[in-house]
Amino acid sequence: MSLLIKNGKIVTAVDEYVGDILIEGEKIVAVGQNLNYPVSKVIDAMGKYVLPGGVDQHVHYSFDFKGEKVRGFETSNAAIAGGTTTVIEFVNQEAGKGIAETIFEYDKKEVSKLAMVDYSYHGVICEPTDKVFAEISNLPDKGISTVKIFMAYKGLPFHSDDAALFKALKASKDSGVTVMVHAENADVIDILQKECVAKGQKAPYYHAVSRPMLVEIEATQRAINLAALAEAPIYIVHVTAKEVMEVIRDANNSGIKVYGETCTHYLMLDKEDLAKPNFEGAKYVCSPALRSEADRKALWEAINHGWLNSVSSDHCGFDWKNQKHMGVNDFTNIPNGSPGVENRLGILWTYGVNTGKISRQRLVDLFATTPAKINGLSHRKGHIGVGMDADIVIYNPNHESIITNETSLHGVDFNIYEGFKQEGKVDKVFLRGKMMIEDGKFIGQEGDGQFIPQNAFGLCFEDIKKVKKFESVSKI
Template sequence: MSVLIRGGVVVNADGETRADVLCEKGRIVAVGTGLAAGADTEVIDAGGQYVMPGGIDPHTHMQLPFMGTVTADDFFTGTAAGLAGGTTTIMDFVIPSPQESLMGAFKKWRGWAEQACSDYTFHVAVTWWDESVHADMGTLVNQHGVNSFKHFMAYKNAIMADDEILVKSFRRALELGAVPTVHAENGELVFQLQQELLQAGVTGPQAHPLSRPPVVETEAVQRAIAIANVMNTPLYIVHVSCAESVEAIALARSRGQRVFGEALAGHLVIDDSVYTHPDFDFAAGHVMSPPFRSKAHQAALWNGLQAGSLHTTATDHCTFCAAQKATGRDDFTRIPNGCGGVEDRMSVIWDTGVNGGRLTPSEFVKVTSANVAQIFNMYPRKGVIAVGADADVVVWDPEATRTISARTQHARGGFNVFEGRVVRGNPSHTVSNGKVVYAQGDLRAVKGAGRYVERKPFGPIFDALQRKRQSAA
């Protein structure tokens, strides 16, 4: 069956135009005025609405084994929630345990993801190093469509990558045409601060932001930028949360470095007062890393998005229920780190960004889909309404309002960091792979309908960077 989206305003990263959009066999086959509908065509009336590329969330954790438990959302429930919110592709993370082969972990995650109902792709984390890791990185890039590798600079005694691993992995990524990404927090400083707080008897969620002040993030951001500069690699920094990190990225870019920054929807609208809430379940429900910051840091993140120092928006969707969070009731370091948001990112950013006068609709498309697709080499298959692109489309009603609540969300976990927030601007319809999967509140997610998206390595610019590094050596 074909899908015709008629009478809306098509919004891409480079502008707006009134047009119909015809989808057939999973692709967009026509964009123009007066398109005709066949006998078997499902017609969506988009009058008074925007027609935009489906959202791409570049940072999710579905079915993640972490801190002694497993996230509440698996690949079916998590991607279904995403579709309800207008997100049609997720970028999840394969995270091998230390000494676990990258290929073994990748195959395990691929198996878990077979139940996804939207498209998905993977970053693969480098958590340890030997020659097998070097070889597996090549196999992943050349045979399995992986072109980004994640490095946790935090979580000492678990998955933290030290400077030696960063140098070796960045070098290998450059050889392969892949993008290194980092979770930037100084893991040693975090560990020491955690121990000091526990020894002082500060054991509740209020200690979490105290153990991860902005300086531990900024130091790691600056260190990662310096290593990437010496190695001549691009760098993508996930969940940037503080003003100093935005400034470090802007400075590096002003000097010609290819550094990209990601902001989380939660960090853009939630402040650190949540950690002093008297209810443990509420405070613990907001424990994630980096933690939520003050309103001054929120303003800096918005400035970074507006100025182009930050490029993408994500959620770090990583849900845990109250019983899982309660394992850290007497020791905040045992509270599983993670919050949800894949269902609400688009609406929160539209309401706060576009309605708030911070972003234009085209800039909204940039930071919710187009930039991700370009940075990770999925464009123009993803991130644009154009002939030949995947038929991943969200029809956006700018006047529709809803109140975000855990009681009505499709995601699991029973908690929502945006609880009670009223947002204006929501999807009326979501089209994924050419099929209507969400229509006016009716979620039609099909388990296993999602496809794995292979991403080719980068070519000429990486070749030039490689030559530059070799000549410098």
């Protein structure tokens, strides 16, 4: 099928212009002005913005917390409804199995049949053995170029110590695998949690009390030091606070190849949300914990200046009534995480672009272009240009709505942005040339998504100041 999208205002990470996009099958074959070709369908996007499909590098569709499992890829239509056409899923290594073995068994059993969005994988190291570290060098041959280490969650299967992190860093660098880190001091958190519980401080707010900013700062600095010793790049996920961001920024400026992301909820919410009555605060239990209003302001500045280079959702769909209530008498038993993949673009547009905190080009860079580069997908994803996958979002800026769980597709019983205003609307979304969203409604099918193999040696292996930018357009 051929498709011509005409007269839209095309936005890339470096440019903005009114133009046309010609799509043949799954690929973009021309970008320019006044294109006239015989095609199967023409869409007039006049008055609307045309963006590359988003790449959300941080989602959890298989996460298990004390036996409770999140909503899976059967809810991935929420991603594409929010303008995200590619997600990267964290898969915890199963006991006795390799990283790739675990991933592709999961892919065959669940994901390939259900995915309504394209996807890649991060491996999560849970058994830090020499055999597992030896496997890292072979992961890029299987299309996996990122692995994650959890420094947090003492006592749970996915927690790793410093030795595991250091060995992973040493094993990764020559094969071009990026190590991602959840940086919190697990031992200190364990002590603080037990102290809170012993004092009878068991409400959701004490999740933040037991995970103060210093445990994130300490672990982030420690992870950076280990990366410097290993002479390997490192990526710090879900950065929450000004001081944590500054540790990353200053280390990067000193020549250490460390980079970081933040998430939409750290830009929009703070720890006072955890104090909401009637156990409503449990909806906002995520790790690291929400911080302060001052931290939110600093994080907006950080993403605008490039001190953090991506905004993810950290989507994690636990139900409030039936799962979060595991911790109704003890906050340490509340499953961590909240849904958010559907709201990432709307939040960045409404509270970033429309308030002047970031430009539209910066939004595209944070939402799509740089996440694709970090994860070895920039040969196909994250940019509107000739030869790229035809992942296109048409965004109507002349629309206003209120975010509500009633219209969400993420499959749980709450939305942490309930009642927030959203300016603009995802009008249409194309996944490799196939229309998946029409007039804001999902019209695709389960199984429309594909596994997209990652290339090794992503952005974290380059000096970010010397990375060649995309050419703005290919015009004819």
